[in-house]
Amino acid sequence: EIVMTQSPAILSVSPGERATLSCRASQSVDSNLAWYQQKPGQAPRLLIRGASARATGVPARFSGSGSGTNFTLTISSLQSEDFAVYHCQQYHDWPLYSFGQGTKLEIK
Amino acid sequence: EEQLVQSGPEVKKPGESLKISCTGSGYRFNNYWIAWVRQMPGKGLEYMGVIYPGDSDVRKSPSFQDQVTISADKSISTTYLQWNSLKASDTAIYYCARRFFGGSRYFDLWGRGTLVIVSS
Numbered sequence: 194e195i196v197m198t199q200s201p202a203i204l205s206v207s208p209g210e211r212a213t214l215s216c217r218a219s220q221s222v223d224s225n226l227a228w229y230q231q232k233p234g235q236a237p238r239l240l241i242r243g244a245s246a247r248a249t250g251v252p253a254r255f256s257g258s259g260s261g262t263n264f265t266l267t268i269s270s271l272q273s274e275d276f277a278v279y280h281c282q283q284y285h286d287w288p289l290y291s292f293g294q295g296t297k298l299e300i301k
Numbered sequence: 302e303e304q305l306v307q308s309g310p311e312v313k314k315p316g317e318s319l320k321i322s323c324t325g326s327g328y329r330f331n332n333y334w335i336a337w338v339r340q341m342p343g344k345g346l347e348y349m350g351v352i353y354p355g356d357s358d359v360r361k362s363p364s365f366q367d368q369v370t371i372s373a374d375k376s377i378s379t380t381y382l383q384w385n386s387l388k389a390s391d392t393a394i395y396y397c398a399r400r401f402f403g404g405s406r407y408f409d410l411w412g413r414g415t416l417v418i419v420s421s
Contacts, residue, residue: 194363227407229346236396236411237346243405280346284406288360290336290348 195219195286199279199293205301208271214296216264216281224260225285231295232277240279241266268298276300303327305335305397305412312418313387320383321415323397330378331355334400336408337371337382341393351400352380387419 196219206212216226224244229237239248241257244264254269268275281293308322323335337349350361354373361371370383382395395415398408 225405229408236413237398237408238411239407239409242401242407242409248409282346282407287406288351289362290406292338292346292348294345 194289195222195283195291197281197283197291197293199281199296201296202294203297203299205299206271207301208273210271210301212268212271212275212298214266214279214298216259216266216293218262218264218283221261222283222285225283226257226259226264227282227284228257228266229280229282230275230277231280237280271298273300303410305399305410307395307397307412307415310416310418312420314421315389315419316386317419318383318385319387319417320381321395321417322379322381323412324377324379325399326378331375333402334406335373335380336398336400337369337380338396338398339393340396340414341390346396349382349395354378354380387417389419389421391417392419393417 198217200215226244228241230240231237245257256267258265278295278297280295306324331354334351334353336351339347349365350371352359352371352373354375357373359371373380397412399410401409
C-alpha cells in the first residue's frame with residue numbers, strides 16, 4: 194500500500210499571502226496525484242489532477258507541482274473562501290487508492 | 302446536471318445492520334466506477350473500495366475487505382454500502398465518488414455524504 198503523508202497538519206496564513214502545502218508518497222506515483230478541497234460540512238471537491246492540472250472552474254491562484262514522491266499545492270494569494278482542508282490522493286496504484294491525512298488551512 | 306445523490310443520515314445501535322445508497326443521474330452511470338470513502342469525525346479520507354455498476358465488479362481496500370459489502374443495482378443507477386453488524390467505530394460520514402472516465406483515475410464527482418452514527 195502506498196502511504197501518503199501531508200505536511201503540515203495545520204497551516205496558519207493571512208489572507209492575501211501565499212500558502213504552500215506538501216504531500217509525500219512512500220513510493221513513486223509518477224504524476225498520478227490529485228488534490229481535493231473540503232470545506233466544513235461539504236464533500237471534497239477536485240482541485241488538481243495529474244499533479245498540476247487544474248480542474249474545471251478552479252481559479253488560477255491554485256497550482257500543483259511535483260512528480261514521483263514529492264508534491265506541492267500552492268495558493269498564491271489566499272482568499273477567504275480558500276480556508277479549508279486539503280487532501281492529496283494517489284491514484285497510481287489502482288484500485289488501491291490512498292489519501293493523505295489532510296492539511297487544515299486556517300486564517301492567521 | 303451530473304450528480305450523485307446519497308441517502309439520508311442514519312442513527313443505529315451496535316450490532317444492527319445498515320445499507321446506504323448512492324444514486325447517479327445526468328450521465329451513463331453504468332459506465333463509471335464508483336468509490337466509497339469514509340471520513341471519521343475530525344479525520345481524513347479513507348478509501349474503502351470501488352464498484353463498476355455495469356457488471357458489479359467490486360475491488361475493496363484490504364482494510365475494509367471483511368467489514369462491508371459493496372453492491373449495485375444498475376437498473377436504478379444505484380450503488381450500496383452495507384454492514385451486517387455495526388460497531389461504534391463505524392460512526393462516520395460516508396461519501397460516494399465517481400472515478401473519471403478516462404485513463405486517469407481520480408475522482409471527479411462526489412456525493413454530499415451520508416452521516417452514520419452508531420451509538421447505544
